[in-house]
Amino acid sequence: MATSERKLVNDPKLVTVSRRTFLQRSMKWLGGLIGVGLAAGTYGYAWERTWLQIERMTLRLPRLPDAFSGCKLIQFSDAHLGHYFKPEQLQGIVDLIMREQPDIICFTGDIVDEETRPFFAAIPILAQLQAPMGKFAVLGNHDYRAGQQHGIRQGWISAGFAVLDNRNVAIRQKADTLYIAGIDDALNGVPDLPKALIGIPEGSSVILLAHEPDVADEAALYPIDLQLSGHSHGGQVRLPFVGHVLTPKLANKYVNGLYLAGESEMQVYVNRGLGTTILPVRFLCRPELTVLTLHQ
Known part of the structure; x- marks a missing residue:
């Protein structure tokens, strides 16, 4: 057999x-x-890349002054204006932001992808944004890659934004003060965190804008309550049971959403951004507009 x-x-x-x-x-x-x-x-490419998600979250900042409790802060990031994200698409984002009636508006870097012309066309659109406590922006690595970072700074100023390149601004309500600080891009700029915090009194509540989220490990060594970042795109492509596949330099530890950094447990929020880069595709990682309500 x-x-x-x-x-x-x-x-x-x-x-x-x-x-x-x-x-x-x-x-x-x-x-x-x-x-x-x-x-x-x-x-x-055809669907999720433009399927905006509004993330709403309440954050408690123990040092937040009474006058700012209930303050609504809107963060948007990484528009990458260019071939795959047009200025006219930004108009829809601006309309959504204004419907939220924000008190503070923050942009955390990379308004352009490879060229600046779309941004200059978008300045009148960005100028429509209004926030009684102020509008703030920092530059990202792609803003430097375009090679016209000085023009981009001036463009933001023309749109009514304060560009926080290693400096801070005091927002005053009644007798209380909240500080919004920002650093220059950590990859291509000249970031200086101690300089960004100069003049802030001890015990003050501070929100830091930093394009690259992984600088949080350094920021957590300072008296900062909250860091807002972008840069990672949330990975841009995420897989079930795996998560993000690839993230850029200085976006490997803090990738998407809320984290606690360092021994001080400084809060870090990483926005997934509006646009895309390299490949015009998002998968299980929708573009994001963040609405944060601040409380003590």
Whole structure:
């Protein structure tokens, strides 16, 4: 019996059929994977990339003065204006922000992708944003990559934003003060956190704008209540049970959402951004507008 079985297994005709079946099944699996990949890519490009999500969160800052309790801060980030995100698309974002009636508006870097012309076209749109306690912005690495960071700074100023390049601004309500600080881009600029905090009295409540989130480990060494960052895009592509696949430098530790950094447990919020870079695709990582309500 054993000899007969060996003869059957070694039969060239059966081996050929077996190989053909294996190849057919393999091609079906490969075709299925390619089909799933194409479907996911099409979804990520044509749908999710523009499917904005408004993230709402209440944050408690123990040092927040009474006059700022209930303050609504809106953060937007990483528009990457250019071929895949047009100035006219920004108009819809501005309209949504204004419907929220924010007290403070913060932009955390990368208004452009590779060229500045779309940003200058968008300045009148950004100027429509109004916030009684102020509008603030910092630059990101792509703003420097465009090579016209000085023009971008002036553009933000023309739109009514204070550009926080290693400095802070005091917001006063009644007898209370909240400080908004910001640092220059950590990858391509000249960030100086101690300089950004100069003049802030001890015990004050401080919110820091920093494009790259991983600078939080350094920021947590200072009396800062909250750091707002972008840069990571949340990974831009996330997989089930895996999470983000790839993130840029200085966005490896803090990638998406709320974290506590350092021994001081400074709060860090990382916004997924509005636009995309490298590939115009998002998957399980929708673009984000963040609405933060601050309390003591």
